[in-house]
Amino acid sequence: MRVCVFGSSSLNLDAVYVDAAFELGRTLAKHGHGMVFGGYDVGLMGAVAHGVAAEGGNVIGVVTEGLNQKGRDIFPCEELICESDLATRKTRMIELADAFVTMPGGLGTFDEFFVVVSQVKAGELDAKSAILNVGGYFDPMVEMLDRACETGLNSTDWRRDCEVFNAPEPLVEWLEG
Numbered sequence: 342m343r344v345c346v347f348g349s350s351s352l353n354l355d356a357v358y359v360d361a362a363f364e365l366g367r368t369l370a371k372h373g374h375g376m377v378f379g380g381y382d383v384g385l386m387g388a389v390a391h392g393v394a395a396e397g398g399n400v401i402g403v404v405t406e407g408l409n410q411k412g413r414d415i416f417p418c419e420e421l422i423c424e425s426d427l428a429t430r431k432t433r434m435i436e437l438a439d440a441f442v443t444m445p446g447g448l449g450t451f452d453e454f455f456v457v458v459s460q461v462k463a464g465e466l467d468a469k470s471a472i473l474n475v476g477g478y479f480d481p482m483v484e485m486l487d488r489a490c491e492t493g494l495n496s497t498d499w500r501r502d503c504e505v506f507n508a509p510e511p512l513v514e515w516l517e518g
């Protein structure tokens with residue numbers, strides 16, 4: 342499988358997040374899976390790519406012209422694709438992936454997670470999404486999603502093809518199932 346991973350691009354992250362991202366990358370590669378991600382060697386994005394590479398896994402990076410101009414470090418990927426903007430990059434990452442993992446992050450990470458699960462909801466995409474809930478980071482979001490379903494404001498069960506995990510090993514096994 343090729344797994345698309347979303348996660349924070351921030352610098353100066355708590356080690357608990359960085360360590361979990363590295364471990365996720367190692368676990369994906371140990372199970373024989375490749376990864377596609379946002380391409381930069383920063384934050385949790387970079388940490389997961391280093392984890393995949395540490396176990397000899399394949400990494401595809403999709404960067405953008407705009408972010409390149411900001412001088413961000415690019416991870417040494419086996420394959421590097423450059424798109425014009427974030428929306429095109431997101432479409433390309435989704436096309437290249439068989440499954441998705443969302444790690445803790447900020448606006449960009451939320452955007453990517455919600456695009457994928459709403460495409461699944463609309464029937465445009467058939468793929469599993471896993472959330473790596475490091476330190477309970479996503480608890481408020483999970484509560485909000487449950488509330489959206491309980492009130493009927495979200496018309497489908499958001500957990501269909503989407504699951505929350507505290508550790509990478511069961512997460513990867515679920516993606517494989």
Ligand SMILES: CC(C)=CCNc1ncnc2c1ncn2[C@@H]1O[C@H](COP(=O)(O)O)[C@@H](O)[C@H]1O
Nearest residue numbers: 346347348349350351379381446447448449450
């Ligand atoms: C000036 C500055 C900090 C620009 C950073 N901007 C970005 N850098 C790298 N990846 C990004 C950026 N914006 C969105 N993304 C995408 O969204 C996630 C990171 O966004 P964030 O840090 O959670 O929100 C990554 O999965 C990546 O694919």
